[in-house]
Structure formats: structure tokens, C-alpha cells
Amino acid sequence: MWPFSLQRRYLHSSLCLMKKLKGKTSAEQRWLQRQLKDPYVKASHAQNFRCRSAFKLLEIDDKFRLLQPGYSVVDCGAAPGAWSQVAVQRVNSTGTDPELSRGAVVGIDLLHVPPLDGAHFLSSHDVTDPATHTKLLELLPHGRAHVLLSDMAPNASGFREMDHEKLITMCLSLIDLAEKIxxxxxxxxxxxxxxxxxxKLQDKLSSVFGSVRTLKPDASRKDSAERYFLARMYRESVR
Ligand SMILES: C[S@@+](CC[C@H](N)C(=O)[O-])C[C@H]1O[C@@H](n2cnc3c(N)ncnc32)[C@H](O)[C@@H]1O
Structure with missing residues (x-):
């Protein structure tokens, strides 16, 4: 059973959602019902994560241990900031554990990302813009990152193929960013x-990383086309 304060917070946010959706379409009503039943939504409230996507990264990192204390991480498409929350904890970028090395987290988004201790956000920045890359080089310790994360997604048009192609193009641009940082x-x-x-994306990743695998975390909705590539062992020789 959750403590009373958490139950109250969950109830409050559920009521806010209901108010927002009053008079909206049946698709929106279905979305609300799904949100209210979703165990990851409940868990994100209980554990103070900004959204349920935190559990996708937690699951990936629990399995592959990508985020180590002292590491520098770039979080592309960071808003509202749940992946950055996970990264901050795992790389110790607030220095919470003085025994461990202190890492760094830089998040980027087209939208505003609310401030978070241990992270530096480039709000209103486009990950694909070379000017953003220049800022990243300045912000990262030694201008380099150990881990590049991207949960970026374009606004869905509803045309599945078109949205797929758009997101693949965004992912391909991450390979240019990887080359720099x-x-x-x-x-x-x-x-x-x-x-x-x-x-096409898998082949491109395989040309610059020693290992590439496909992941579908449990927290990723079963009925969604969402997948993740985990590419490891970036090859030095390409720079
Ligand atoms: C699914 S949300 C990310 C959620 C985030 N991982 C979290 O845990 O809070 C996808 C984000 O990608 C951002 N995005 C889409 N295209 C982008 C771009 N070209 N540059 C930066 N951010 C982008 C969107 O604004 C959106 O906030």
C-alpha cells in the first residue's frame, strides 16, 4: 500500500486528467482509461518520475549496465525529463554518493524541459541542428559522452509509414552526432x-558500432511499433 501522500497525489493527478478530458472525444476517453489502469503510470507517480518512459530506460540499464557513475550522458528528446532523472541517478551527476565518480547529464528537446538537479537542459533546441552539436561540445566534460540516449519522437501524423520514415531520419542524424561527441x-x-x-538504420549502426541489438522493454506498449536499438562499442577508427 502506498503512503497516504502518494495516494492523494495519484488521485489528484487522475482527477486533473479527468477534468482535462471532460467533453473530449471517445478516443481521448479511452486514452484516459488506459492511463489510469497502467501500472507503469502508477509506478511513475509513486517513484516521482516525470513519466512512465523512465521504466523503459531502467529496464534497459538494469540489463546492460550502460550508465555508470562518472559517465557523461546526452539525452536527446529529453522532455519532460524522466530518462534524464534515471541518468542523473545512475551516473551520480548530483554527487549524491561522494564515494563514486560524478557524472554529467545533458538533455536536449524542442520543448521546454523543467529544471532537474544534476542535469543541464538545452530546451528549445533541435538535436539535428549543428548549432546544438556545438553547444553540446562545450557543455560535455572533455567534449565527449559515454552514452547517447534518444527517446525522440516526431509529432505523429497518423500515417504510420510517414511517421516511421521521419523517426528513422532523426535516428540516422544521431550517427552524425555520435561522430562528433x-x-x-x-x-x-x-x-x-x-x-x-x-x-537501413540497423545497417548504418552496424557500420560504426561493434554490436547492435533490438530491444522491446516490457514498459513499451505491446500494441505499439516502438522498438529500441542498443548499439555498443562505438568504433574509434571512424573519427
Ligand atoms: C517520447 S518524448 C521523450 C520522453 C523522455 N524520454 C522522458 O523520459 O521524459 C519525445 C520527445 O522528443 C522531442 N523531439 C522530437 N524531435 C526532436 C528534435 N528534432 N530535437 C529535440 N527533441 C525532439 C519531442 O519534443 C518530445 O519531447
Whole structure:
């Protein structure tokens, strides 16, 4: 059983959602019902994460141990900030554990990302813009990251193929970013929507990373085309 304060917070946010959806379409009502039943939504409230996506990264990191204390992490498509919350904890970027090395987290989003201790956010920045890359080089310790995370997603148009192609193009741009900032042997986690161009992205990643695998975390909705590539062992020779 949750403490009373958490129950109250959950009830409050549920009521807020209901108020927002009053008079809205049946699709929106269905979305609300799904949110209220979703165990990851409940858990994100209980554990103070900004959204349920935190559990996707937690699951990936519990399995592959990508985020180590002292590491520098770039979080692409960071808003509202749940992946950055996970990264801050795991790389010890607030210095909470003085026994461990202190890492760094830089998040980027087109939207505003509310401040978070231990993270530096580049709000209103486009990950694909070379000017953003220049800022990242300045912000990262030694201008390099150990891990590049991307949970980026374009606004869905509803046309599955078009959205798929758009997201694949965004993921491909991460390879250019990796060339500028990723350390040799570094890792990349990127979200994509499965479709006809998935192999193109996989081939490109395989050309610059020693290992590439596909992940579908439990927290990723079963009925969604969402997948993640985990690419490890970035090759030094490409720079
Ligand atoms: C699914 S949300 C990310 C959720 C985030 N991982 C979290 O845990 O809070 C996807 C985000 O990608 C951002 N995005 C989409 N295209 C982008 C771009 N070109 N540059 C930066 N951010 C982008 C969107 O604004 C959106 O906030």
C-alpha cells in the first residue's frame, strides 16, 4: 500500500486528467482509461518520475549496465525529463554518493524541459541542428559522452509509414552526432518505430558500432511499433 501522500497525489493527478478530458472525444476517453489502469503510470507517480518512459530506460540499464557513475550522458528528446532523472541517478551527476565518480547529464528537446538537479537542459533546441552539436561540445566534460540516449519522437501524423520514415531520419542524424561527441567504445540507445526502413538504420549502426541489438522493454506498449536499438562499442577508427 502506498503512503497516504502518494495516494492523494495519484488521485489528484487522475482527477486533473479527468477534468482535462471532460467533453473530449471517445478516443481521448479511452486514452484516459488506459492511463489510469497502467501500472507503469502508477509506478511513475509513486517513484516521482516525470513519466512512465523512465521504466523503459531502467529496464534497459538494469540489463546492460550502460550508465555508470562518472559517465557523461546526452539525452536527446529529453522532455519532460524522466530518462534524464534515471541518468542523473545512475551516473551520480548530483554527487549524491561522494564515494563514486560524478557524472554529467545533458538533455536536449524542442520543448521546454523543467529544471532537474544534476542535469543541464538545452530546451528549445533541435538535436539535428549543428548549432546544438556545438553547444553540446562545450557543455560535455572533455567534449565527449559515454552514452547517447534518444527517446525522440516526431509529432505523429497518423500515417504510420510517414511517421516511421521521419523517426528513422532523426535516428540516422544521431550517427552524425555520435561522430562528433561519442567516446570510442561508447553506447547509443535510440527509439524507432518499426517499418520498411528499419534495416537501413540497423545497417548504418552496424557500420560504426561493434554490436547492435533490438530491444522491446516490457514498459513499451505491446500494441505499439516502438522498438529500441542498443548499439555498443562505438568504433574509434571512424573519427
Ligand atoms: C517520447 S518524448 C521523450 C520522453 C523522455 N524520454 C522522458 O523520459 O521524459 C519525445 C520527445 O522528443 C522531442 N523531439 C522530437 N524531435 C526532436 C528534435 N528534432 N530535437 C529535440 N527533441 C525532439 C519531442 O519534443 C518530445 O519531447
Amino acid at each position: 561519442l567516446r570510442p567504445q561508447g553506447s547509443l540507445v535510440c527509439k524507432y518505430w518499426d517499418g520498411i526502413l528499419t534495416h
